Amino acid sequence: MADLKKKIFIVDDDPILAEMLKDHLVKMTSYEIKIFNTGEECISAMTEQPGIVFLDFYLNSVNREAMDGMEALKEIKKLSPETDVVMLSGQDKIDVAVKTMQYGAFDYIVKGESSFYRAEQVVFNIYRYKKLQGSAAKYKNLTIWFGMALIAVVILVIWLELSGKITNMPSFTY
């Protein structure tokens, strides 16, 4: 089963949005939530292997020299491909959303009054997706084991028959 890591990182140089999102998700989920103000800080903490990262598209609005959201996305997916990254942006543009998906983002949320509820829904979707992935892997393993057991039985029957320990014509003694 896939590992349902219970850690969320919020990476945004807007401290108010980050705090509001954290407060909202803490109420709605059982995940441990950490806030980072820069992509660099988040990358340094990726050894903690968060399950989900909410990542701002413009991480360099306060410090222009800081890593931007797209750079951080690429680095996060390189370090931890299993981590699901959800992009946050004030831009309601489909091409921006598509671009982030191409680099491996799971979803894209437009910042606004409803973004907190969308974030909650995305966390739920990711949880459900991981659970389904886990179930699929479990059934795949079961199928493989069942197939192997069947082959073993067939081989055993053939060997018993060839060695004369069983025959095609069973006889019954009354």
Add this chain to the structure above:
Amino acid sequence: MSKQSDLTFLRSFTKDDAAKISKYVNMFLDSAPKALEQMKTQLAATDWPGLRISAHSMKSQLRYMGMSGAEQYAIGIERSCSELTALEQIPELLTKLSDSMSIAFGELKAEIATL
């Protein structure tokens, strides 16, 4: 000038939790003047890409504080910087944004004092 801020969204978001409303408003009162100063510096340096990102990032904060008037000025600045059109209007937009925010800061301080 009419009221420049409205805490309806924050009240609804926090379910009237006074501590949380105060926390968010105080964070805004701490960060917004710095962001405004940064925008003024960017304007003086005609750093249009930087000013566009600053205006863009400020929009969501203004929305949460119910500052729709100020948000419109920020949208105007962002659009001009993005399209590199009507750049001569940016100083006026920034002045209006600054004035609106000054009034809103006073309103917000007064509101959280009564929570």
